[in-house]
Amino acid sequence: QVQLVESGGGLVRAGGSLSLSCVSNGRISTDYYMGWVRQAPGKERELVAAISRGGAIKQYADSVQGRFAVSRDTDKNMVSLQMNDLKPEDTATYYCFADNNLSTLMHSDWATWGQGTQVTVSA
Numbered sequence: 001q002v003q004l005v006e007s008g009g010g011l012v013r014a015g016g017s018l019s020l021s022c023v024s025n026g027r028i029s030t031d032y033y034m035g036w037v038r039q040a041p042g043k044e045r046e047l048v049a050a051i052s053r054g055g056a057i058k059q060y061a062d063s064v065q066g067r068f069a070v071s072r073d074t075d076k077n078m079v080s081l082q083m084n085d086l087k088p089e090d091t092a093t094y095y096c097f098a099d100n101n102l103s104t105l106m107h108s109d110w111a112t113w114g115q116g117t118q119v120t121v122s123a
Contacts, residue, residue, distance in 0.1 A: 002026040002112050004096045009117030016121070017084045022096030022114055024077035028053070032100050034072055034079035035059075038092035038119075048094070049081055050102055059102065063089070086121045093118050 008020040020036065028034060035050030049070035050059045058070055069082045079096060096114035099105050 002028070002098070004098060004112055004114035006094065006096045006114040006117040009094060009119045011120045011122065012086055013122050014087055016086050017082070018086065018119060019083065020081040020094055020096075020117060020119075022079045024098065024112075026077070028074075028077055028098050029100065032098050033057075033102055034096070034098050035070060035102075036079075036081050036094050037097055037105070038090075038094045040089075040092040043092075045095075045106055046092075047102065047105065051079065083119070086119075088121045088123050091119060091121050 003025045004022050006022045012018050030053055033050045033052055036048040037045050038048050039045045046061055048061050048064055049068055051070045051072045055072055067085045072079045093116040095116045097111050099108050099111035105111055
């Protein structure tokens with residue numbers, strides 16, 4: 001069974017940057033997206049960023065457009081998220097995922113999820 005392991009969360013001041021990484025211990029299917037979902041306390045999960053296997057398709061939440069950048073290394077089964085100009089509202093647990101359909105991701109029985117990494121942005 002494929003497992004995803006995230007790293008790189010932490011505490012940063014507003015305006016700062018953090019980089020998250022997620023590595024799979026197995027091969028991710030060629031038609032699968034990888035990316036990041038976040039959830040803040042008391043809020044619904046939000047798709048932050050996703051990238052297709054070849055990197056041709058990237059999708060971002062409006063709230064992070066222009067500040068976050070997702071990248072993928074298919075040889076290393078890795079997806080990364082560079083987060084710049086962080087804001088307190090970016091505070092959340094960030095989860096890495098792999099799935100073949102972004103429209104059903106949040107309710108998918110087939111998606112693979114990481115354990116989550118905490119990002120905290122202080123004012």
